[in-house]
Amino acid sequence: MSAAAGTVTTLNVAPGSVVRVRDEDWLVTGVDQTADGPLITVQGLSELVRDTTAMFYDSLDTIVPFDPSATTVKADASSEYRRARLWLESTLRKTAIPLDDDSLTVADAALADPLEYQRIAVRKALDTSNLRPRVLLADAVGLGKTLEIGMILSELVRRGRGDRILIVTPRHVLEQMQHEMWSRFALPFIRLDSQGIQRIRQKLPATRNAFAFYKRVIISIDTLKSEKYIQHLRKQRWDAVVIDESHNITNSSAQNNRLARILAPNTEALILASATPHNGKAESFAELIRLLEPTAVAPDGKVIEDEVKRLVVRRHRNSPEVAKVVGGAWAPRKEPVNRLVQASPVEDAIATELSDTWLHPSSGSAPGASNSLFPWTLAKAFLSSPAALTATVTERLKRIKPASGHTNPEKEALERLLTLSTTAVSGTSAKYDALLDELHRIGVAKGTPERAVIFAERVPTLHWLRDRLRKDLKMSADQVQVLHGGLTDVEQMAIIESFKQASSDIRVLVTGDVASEGVNLHLQCHELIHFDIPWSLIRIEQRNGRIDRYGQRHSPQITSLLLEPTSGHFSGDVRVLTKLIEKEHEAHSALGDAASLMGKYDVEAEEKAIRSVLAGDVALETVVHDADQVASQGTVAGLFARLNKSASASATPSAGIVQTGPQAGSTGLYPDDLSFLRDALTESYASPAHALPGGVGWSEHPTHSLVELTPPPDLARRLEDLPQSYLSERKVTERFMLAVTKARGKETLARALQDEGSTWPEAHYLGALHPVLDWAADRALASLDRDSVFAVRGPVDHPTVLLVGTLTNRRGQMVASSFASVEFPNPTNTDFALQTQFSSSAEMLASVGLHERRSNHGAVAGVDALTALVAPAVRAAQVEMEQLFAAASDSAAQRVDQWSHRLSTWEDEADALIQRSDLKVRRVSVEKERELVEQMAPSQRLVRPLVVLVPLDHAVESNEGTN
Template sequence: MEETTDGQLVHVQGLGELVRGTSASFYRNLDEVVPLEPADATVVTDDSPRYRTARLWLESTIRKTPQPIGEQALSVATRGLADALSYQQSAVRKALDPANLRPRLLLADAVGLGKTLEIGMILSELVRRGRGERILVVTPRHVLEQMQHELWCRFALPFVRLDSAGIQRVRQKLPATRNPFTYFKRAIISIDTLKSDRYVASLSKQRWDAVVIDESHNLSNSTTMNNRLARILARNAEALILASATPHNGRADSFAELLRLLDPSAVPPDGQLDKEEVRRLVVRRHRHSPEVAQVVGADWAPRQEPENLLVPATTEENAVARELADTWLWPGPGGSPYSGQNASLFPWTLAKAFLSSPAALRESIDGRLGRLGDDDQAARERRALQELAELNDNCRTSAKYQRLVEHLKKIGVGKNKPIRAVVFAERVETLRWLQRSLPKDLKVPAEAVELMHGGLADDKQQAVVEAFKQEQAPVRVLVTGDVASEGVNLHAQCHHLIHYDIPWSLIRIEQRNGRIDRYGQKNPPLITALLLDPDGEKFAGDVRILARLLEKENEAHTALGDVASLMGHYDVKSEEDDIRAVLAGRKELDDVVRPVTDVAAGNDLTALFAQLFDTPSTQQPAPSPPEPTKTGPTLYPDDVSYLEDALRQAFIDPTAAPSKDGVGWRRNVDFGTAELVPPPDLVQRFDVLPQRYLAERKVTEKLVLATTPARGKDRLAAALRDASKLSWPDAHYLAPLHPVLDWAADRALAALGRNEVFAVRGSVDAPTVLLVGTLTNKRGQVVAVAWLTAQFPDQENPTFALIAPHGSARDAFIELGWDEARTNPGPVDVTGLKALVAPAVHQAERHVRTLFDAAAEDVKSRVKQWSARLDHWEDEAEALIQRSELKLRRATVDQERAMVAAMAPDRQLVRPLLVVVPESEGEK
């Protein structure tokens, strides 16, 4: 059942002959929905071999019964293809903390710790708890496929990717008036696409179980379209996960805006930040946090000592440098020839272009010449630019470029060699020049040098990233701009990174380095910077400043795992402005970039974060390993055994070809794989996945499954070496939420008609009814689950039953002798067994009422506390409510109040699942 803006929507699965395998949805305010009464259930016998039909039906029922929303034990997150890292699991547990009522969290782990995996683990657990039916993931354009790939390949969560190609597919399928977000339950889309006006109306009407927004530092400005989008999504989502390695920009009001998205009452009306609220809503660790350092081991090789290579300028380059210094940067009495309004800015644009490449400087000069007017000052500037252009044109060779070629050859980049490198530069013209020049000088094919920049279409950007991950792809050098500095994983085949240009920002340097210096990097990363060193004293000083900037980044990486706190801006542009001032001589570097030991000083937002998360002395000790949790199938040893039994039940001979009523089922236990030909009703569940993946891996023709984690990781790694150059594996891991298991469960549940239960034999002394009780809230979410048995010692008096609670479904099955497969000697005589169902249900209802009282009171108490928080916020807001933005916040708080009220326990249901009668002598 789903709460929508149009009322309660009831989702049902067809069981009868005409609707079997069909799902449908009904609005309760439009359709008459009559629930069945569990006490009226009919008892039928199971005559299948080894009670296979009943076992499958029970296992499927358990799988379809959501875990309680407050359950702290991780049930499925630890069973995907993610390494068991305790610091990631602790983030998942924090997101699920029942004290917060709703999963709302800012994942602010530093670059490289695996925030995407934490997102996948959180979403998996939400799905298992019935809180993840509708999910929206919002990312930058160039990581759309990477996010889709990780969620599917590691957690078996299929999402549709709404990039430019995906949106085109949607337009072909849906009428223009149809809201695409009602059609796709789980979608990944870029923030640039989603924030446009065409989607705002659709989003405003759509409620989500969970929303994930990656790179969420771009949301903090309340006047931007990004923030407008985030506010719409936040108020329409129950769970909200924000992710950013740079969670604030140094301004308390901007960071408060992120906290308000998570919880509007977390920031008092006066805007002051509360340390405990920050700690409650934010997770932040870095490479050297104790709980990280002790578990990453060899799966995150430490950096090699960085190489900062000073490259003496050529004679022609020195001439350009002198002209820039004397005419533009530090002009004499006549002043700068620049005729624009930002006389202090443009000369440094020229300097930065010069330090990048002759091609970049020429582009800057030409661009400025094209914008000049006709007055005298413009004529003076034109002459100066033309003189600079003439000197620049004399630079037939570039010393820095020659050193780049030497360095690439030295590390082993060349024809028929496996070594790869990523080269970052600031200017697009430099990137194009490098792409044109490197193949010839490295003696490699043109396709060995790939280009990526922000001007490329999203599908092209994704294709470039995909190719760089592939061992068999021809690309050996990726030349890229800072579009690739956020979110992209480039470490699969690469551990060499070269800064061809030095960013004037510590944040940008750290972001770039994090593309190869991250968890999963097996080879020690080598980070190299090329610094052009003109012979002029002023320019030489600039180069030394940039070199020190690189050293500061490495020092902060080692000591803190974070660099933004050193300059205190948490914003690339602000850092660049400060470094520009240092280069211009208006500031000292030591005044702009603080020592690591001084980071926690003061009382600003930077200090608050350092005190809460960053400073090593305040780090919390690493948590002890989590207690083992009861996971996996209840009646089967593993998921593949359950799937195999479901296929044997559904098809006469599952190993036969589809033409002979089979699915071509094959299982290789030793090899850890299984395969089948997916029927049409299973094929449609894969339709949201990339069409190239489905076609090239022939998923819809033969679904190959990896049935062990080891085999799953092996095939995932093998995909990066595959000749097809496709990183999607040929054998997909059978994770617990895999669509094929869900499909098998739906088929198994169709074995019984409406309101029927099976009668079987078991290790009981008297007829016993197995029941499950659930306590749900107004949103239809399960708050508590109880497993019970009702034994009737006197079958002549079916009004009396001995009710026994059990800790889990498996405990109940052990008590019934159903923890292992049993032989079935024949049909059970069901005469008189129906009479046991109603008293079993009614007495169990009275019993679970007592069991559920504590759970209900606990939830009610938390709802009451949360309501009190909202009341307190409103009391404080009364004096300030005349402020327009505060009125908007109050409206958001009112929405929060309604959502919190819906979390209160609302109703309980007890269902009979099985009637077990004593086994006859010799029939065990």
């Protein structure tokens, strides 16, 4: 059996262990189980490899773990035991949080204000009853799924499960996602948009796998599904994969689904996110659930409802647990305004021509009757704008071949329309005049801060509006911008990011539906105008969600402009579209899911159904249901309604963030991250402030909660993986400014989004996962010999050894951890020791007074005698912790057995069915599932000493020169 299939390795190491490889000493920072055996990631300790990172396979190199029992004790003569505190803090920071710890350790410390319903989503993803973090974040538009993604990824990183992460998004939100991950969570991702790919081509050979070179990547699904990347992906394993807008991967015959099926079994954590997570078809929803957990869908294709409840998070704006906490951070939407506009004479003439000749002809058939959809294409174009109608007619005329000596009724009818539409383009448009009135009502003008987003479907409409608005509002090209899918990804992102900033010149954003998915337009804008109405509830909901989302401080106003001609038929059509706007608002209030009202879950299918209504073939009520009807249906939509009710019923009120120390998730040694960083720099560069030697400039601005750092070469190299636009705009490898409080971090981020020329904050928040802190911890760990721990004085009665015990699985992940103190009342009799167990490092350190700084009156004497206490302390802790580890191992093994039983049950059911080809494909996924499950079994126990404490009156070493 291969290592990937579950062979137990004899390599007893864990993050924080010390090993000897190739005659050099290394600190283990990560352990991964691969098909080729254990792979360890290390940081150099000995002189030749100091500040070097490397990776070694147990199958290729001789890896010799250091025996913790052989640890020697060294005295610390530094001021306030700075060296010991740094080494201890760094060791604890590098010790992963166990998998069975469901507390939030770093998510709440990010640069955001997580709400309780978002914490519930994170806890669900980390649920210890699951072997792997797998979740579908299906919250409705605007509830902060990106924030939930960042919180989950942060917790995975702190648990040692987030080293390699891939985020897959639509291309127009690449920069937005990258910005959020770095600015709020200090998680840097390499963005592989068109420019990023070009940079890689310059840096890497064409045959090199970019995913092996970069650990954390964000890329668009359109780029990733190319055959070149597909081949690279087959060879890569990930700790976590995020697929945003995952409703785009449910079609089992499409390339997007093929990509997802490659990624899903090759990652441990899988986060899918979509506000529209199903298309109403049971098989499509089953495909999404199957990606998360193959056995959550029975072999016959039926979704197991209890499994869906375990895997899916679904809430909307008016869900009780959401509504009670969003408060003023999400102002409630105003009643929508549907403004009926009396058509101008030329618009009225066009409507009459379309109705009498194309839509409802007295002859019974329209010109060119072979294409029954084209008349509705003309109608839709006209309802968008005269410019869109002109473009549609012109394109149709180009495809009509002249027939010599014969008249062509279709051509003649099109030419009549073209004459009318051309006149309307340059003449008076009542709907355009109404748009100008709305912009004046809002207060949009050259010298005011008010803004508006105008949505329209057709690109000719966008350009027509842009040109007329610039002229009539007397605005520059920068002030009225147009956004559509024909722009490059870089151009799209530049416009979107600019619109978020208060300092931006943009006052009117005229956009197509490219901006209806995943784009945040609410930061500086709360007015949205539908210049035309999509014939789809999904599109209407997506559009409205651009400004109606969490973080919107002003009540969003949705305004729809509806042209009302005198033609009776056309006026009826307008009334149907008005009803769509009203129905979307009803669903927003009751279900949070407008798509469920029609049950089509596809824009084209909804448009087809609305055409049938407009054609008089079917009543609107039979196509668009009420919210109450949807909730009672035994469909996927009904299931989601039950999910929402279940989530609301099970949500418990929170008393807020509970902090047991100065900083949530801290070890208790340092009151904050700045204190740790300051000590680390002082120790490494031998000067307390201002101009630290060795190429590090350091200055503090306490009144502004800011510090400045000039990164030394080894830190600058690490920073190369930060977002490239951030590096170029903020030049942080030359001067890195850090905000050291959350309040200052929020302020600098808000300023960047409002007043500055860059959306990247000038001062980056020094959060718990910041790479500068990681670098500082590595330097501190490398400062002590591999076989040593420090001795310090503390408020103890007898010599005491503090230890940490860890239980890891076959993937090198932390299953459980425990902390202990072993006290020796009679150091000459090491068989007699008093032992105390602790559940956390903070609890242990507080029990012996290490949570407080104390003066160091000189290096501790008698370190040889103290060294003799280490081995018996390790043995005593091993015996005492064995019971804990046995219980944790049994619990983990029980979950593995339960998972294995589910897999076996699924396979037995599959064997009983006819061997369809799709079942064979699913069986491969289940077999890979079994491999992953087997790797989760606990395998390694390790107890390591952390520090030795002696009483406060312990003697001073006579010769301190060695320290």
